[in-house]
Amino acid sequence: MTGLFELLGLGASAELLSLSGWGGNLLRGLANSLQIAFGAYGLGLVIGLFGAYGKLYGGKVTRDLLAIYTTVIRAVPELVLILILYYVGSDIINKISEGLGGGRVEINGVAAGIWVLGVVQGAYATEVLRGAIKAVPVGQIEAAKSYGMPAFMIMRRVTIPAMMSFAVPGLANLWLIATKDTALLAVVGFNELTLETRQAASSTRAYFTFFLAAGFLYLMVTLCSGAVFARVEKWARRGQPSLKGGTS
Amino acid sequence: MDTAAAAASVLEPATHREAIRVEDLHKSFGNLEVLKGVNLTAHQGDVVAIIGGSGSGKSTMLRCINFLETPSSGKIVIGGEDVAMRKDGSPSNQKQIERIRTKLAMVFQQFNLWTHRTLLENVIEVPVHVLKVPKAEAIERARELLERVGLGGKEDTFPAYLSGGQQQRAAIARALAVDPSAMLFDEPTSALDPELVGEVLTVIRDLAAEGRTMLLVTHEMKFAREVANNVVYLYQGRIEEQGPPAEVFGNPQSERLKQFLSSVA
Numbered sequence: 001m002t003g004l005f006e007l008l009g010l011g012a013s014a015e016l017l018s019l020s021g022w023g024g025n026l027l028r029g030l031a032n033s034l035q036i037a038f039g040a041y042g043l044g045l046v047i048g049l050f051g052a053y054g055k056l057y058g059g060k061v062t063r064d065l066l067a068i069y070t071t072v073i074r075a076v077p078e079l080v081l082i083l084i085l086y087y088v089g090s091d092i093i094n095k096i097s098e099g100l101g102g103g104r105v106e107i108n109g110v111a112a113g114i115w116v117l118g119v120v121q122g123a124y125a126t127e128v129l130r131g132a133i134k135a136v137p138v139g140q141i142e143a144a145k146s147y148g149m150p151a152f153m154i155m156r157r158v159t160i161p162a163m164m165s166f167a168v169p170g171l172a173n174l175w176l177i178a179t180k181d182t183a184l185l186a187v188v189g190f191n192e193l194t195l196e197t198r199q200a201a202s203s204t205r206a207y208f209t210f211f212l213a214a215g216f217l218y219l220m221v222t223l224c225s226g227a228v229f230a231r232v233e234k235w236a237r238r239g240q241p242s243l244k245g246g247t248s
Numbered sequence: 249m250d251t252a253a254a255a256a257s258v259l260e261p262a263t264h265r266e267a268i269r270v271e272d273l274h275k276s277f278g279n280l281e282v283l284k285g286v287n288l289t290a291h292q293g294d295v296v297a298i299i300g301g302s303g304s305g306k307s308t309m310l311r312c313i314n315f316l317e318t319p320s321s322g323k324i325v326i327g328g329e330d331v332a333m334r335k336d337g338s339p340s341n342q343k344q345i346e347r348i349r350t351k352l353a354m355v356f357q358q359f360n361l362w363t364h365r366t367l368l369e370n371v372i373e374v375p376v377h378v379l380k381v382p383k384a385e386a387i388e389r390a391r392e393l394l395e396r397v398g399l400g401g402k403e404d405t406f407p408a409y410l411s412g413g414q415q416q417r418a419a420i421a422r423a424l425a426v427d428p429s430a431m432l433f434d435e436p437t438s439a440l441d442p443e444l445v446g447e448v449l450t451v452i453r454d455l456a457a458e459g460r461t462m463l464l465v466t467h468e469m470k471f472a473r474e475v476a477n478n479v480v481y482l483y484q485g486r487i488e489e490q491g492p493p494a495e496v497f498g499n500p501q502s503e504r505l506k507q508f509l510s511s512v513a
């Protein structure tokens with residue numbers, strides 16, 4: 001038993017994972033990952049809402065541009081997109097800065113991560129929300145119109161609440177993808193959880209310990225998210241008899 | 249009697265004031281001309297029953313009146329206010345349309361209650377958010393209205409848990425909550441099981457009796473005869489015949505109306 005314990009390096013693990021040491025680094029990496037995931041998800045939702053409305057009600061040019069956006073983003077592997085968006089983005093910012101007579105700008109890792117992943121999330125969110133909006137029975141929107149609600153109020157008071165139950169499962173998936181896609185930012189040297197883990201592992205050679213710990217942290221994020229989204233879904237489905245029958 | 253009211257009634261008796269006037273209304277969907285020049289006037293307190301075969305343009309006419317459909321041409325006057333339209337019939341002033349719509353409460357065949365809101369929330373939605381009535385006041389009024397349509401105690405229920413008849417009565421409460429100057433009913437009982445039709449007709453009959461102005465598209469001929477003071481028979485986008493119910497039902501002139509009446513009897 002002790003042999004196995006030793007073999008797996010678990011004896012040393014507690015020490016290695018201490019908060020003042022590598023463990024603290026991992027948690028900071030997690031915090032960075034979550035910060036980016038939140039930001040990117042929020043940005044993605046905003047883009048998605050505009051994108052969905054644009055696709056459904058926009059003019060021809062708007063619809064074509066959005067079609068290109070969602071098609072390209074969803075066709076190209078995320079890793080490639082991240083590299084493209086990150087380097088193109090920082091290039092553009094630097095060009096602008098130099099054009100304005102300034103020097104090269106230090107790109108803020110968190111802001112860049114949110115921007116890059118947010119643009120990716122936005123494409124998927126556009127499709128999730130477009131489908132959800134289309135699933136809202138037209139009668140509900142007509143009723144709102146026929147009682148003199150202005151367009152924006154209809155969106156806020158009728159369309160968005162009514163589409164939520166159709167959108168939440170897709171949006172929950174997108175959130176989980178957002179948390180995991182933060183790992184891809186390691187390629188541009190951003191100190192999120194995966195990169196921190198790799199650094200800790202290679203410095204100490206305790207690969208098993210650190211990757212297991214990182215896996216555990218990702219799993220905890222997923223489990224907590226699942227609990228939160230279950231509640232959100234229940235709220236979004238208010239007023240709809242459950243599929244299992246019975247009341248509420 | 250209050251003298252001001254008396255004076256006003258001498259000038260213009262309330263029941264003769266015009267509520268809705270439609271002039272030469274045309275509506276096409278693509279190449280299909282659905283309304284081919286409809287003229288219709290409803291005065292305050294009028295109950296106008298609109299009858300006609302399926303596809304004759306009844307819903308389209310009703311929907312043009314509050315601009316859920318854009319008329320192709322014609323003129324619509326609501327409460328003496330001429331609705332500004334462009335050449336293509338579309339309203340040129342969205343604010344005006346929204347204001348007018350709050351005076352024309354629509355009751356739909358499929359109820360169209362907002363399913364994510366309770367009955368009470370459905371009824372206070374427009375008063376609170378569109379008409380800016382204080383919430384407490386709106387709630388109090390909504391409770392009265394739900395009580396009135398026989399749904400007291402169902403305030404916190406969601407529409408999906410109610411029968412069609414109950415949903416339609418809630419939809420009528422929602423319509424009454426905006427204190428409309430006219431109500432537009434589009435086949436309010438057509439989606440209901442036969443045994444639920446009566447409860448909805450009872451509510452509508454009550455509204456007619458208290459002098460509500462309404463346009464009522466219906467297939468319930470007996471009911472139309474009983475509550476309406478004017479019956480309009482629409483055939484392929486034109487008004488083929490109209491008049492008091494006793495005339496239209498008792499002594500139809502046109503062959504088509506005779507045929508229609510015998511087919512639905």
Ligand SMILES: Nc1ncnc2c1ncn2[C@@H]1O[C@H](COP(=O)(O)OP(=O)(O)O)[C@@H](O)[C@H]1O
Nearest residue numbers: 277280282300301302303304305306307308309
């Ligand atoms: N949005 C629409 N697009 C195309 N055709 C329509 C539309 N709405 C109604 N119509 C057509 O217009 C005609 C009249 O419809 P409607 O007014 O609903 O008739 P009714 O209510 O008398 O049964 C029908 O032939 C119908 O198919």
Ligand SMILES: [Mg+2]
Nearest residue numbers: 306307308435
């Ligand atoms: Mg119809």
